[in-house]
Amino acid sequence: MSKTIAFDVYGTLINPHGVVRELEGLLGQRAGAFSALWRQKQLEYSFRRGLMDAYSGFAVCTRQALDFTCLELAIKLSEADKEALMAAYTRLPAYDDTVPALSALKQQDIACWAFSNGEPDDLESLFAHADLHGTVKGIISVDAVKSFKPDPRVYEHFLRESAVDAADTWLVSSNPFDIIGARAAGWEAVWIQRDPTIQFDCWEWQPSTTLSSLSELSAYFSTLE
Incomplete structure (x- = not known):
């Protein structure tokens, strides 16, 4: 068959947590927790958009999850840092x-x-x-x-x-x-x-x-x- x-x-x-290396350069020991929450919210946002029939591409879910994670963990990243992390997500x-x-x-x-x-x-x-x-x-x-x-x-x-x-x-x-x-x-x-x-x-x-x-x-x- x-x-x-x-x-x-x-x-x-x-490995979606391959971005931890870049995060460590920005956040040190908080990188692992940041990556875990980022991934969790990325998936959650895709679920929500599927249920709502309000599609935006996975990169949008990823970026919005990144912004939320910064807010939730009270971490300030520059726009340049965020763009660098998004680019790292494609590598x-x-x-x-x-x-x-x-x-x-x-x-x-x-x-x-x-x-x-x-x-x-x-x-x-x-x-x-x-x-x-x-x-x-x-x-x-x-x-x-x-x-x-x-x-x-x-x-x-x-x-x-x-x-x-x-x-x-x-x-x-x-x-x-x-x-x-x-x-x-x-x-x-x-x-x-x-x-x-x-x-x-x-x-x-x-x-x-x-x-x-x-x-x-x-x-x-x-x-x-």
Whole structure:
């Protein structure tokens, strides 16, 4: 049976906290807490916009979350500093297990795609910086739908763009909300539990399986052949 894998990007292939290095230069020991809240609000704002049908691109969610984080933590950053942080967000690093995992799956003739809330230009920048071009069949952004995960329409958009059926499609993501969205849409899904302290939501939709890193994917999919 042929399989297609849709890889989430931020938090799965690419480390959204790779911006901590730049933050440390500005904030010192407060960088980690700042990055965590920034990421939390970025996702929250995308959820809100999806529910409100008030789409603006992921970069807008990211910038508004940055502004809120400064207010919440009483940190004053200059406009130049904020622009530098936004630019750094388009040059985030890949996780160490990303390239080896994608290469191994490619050897198994499994069609791998990137599937992200990010905007096309930003995703192209990320993939170029992390040297990921050629590791996936293509990059599919939710931007064409003008909504965000876990809106059912974005999962339908992926199926149309990749010309595959839900029953043959697997999402790989470290984000529980994304796993839930894909499972509700009829996909299989692998949750990458990078942090063992993170718990999965107690919902009726659960991962098809849970792995601790991308490096376990090749062996797992070999068992399904």
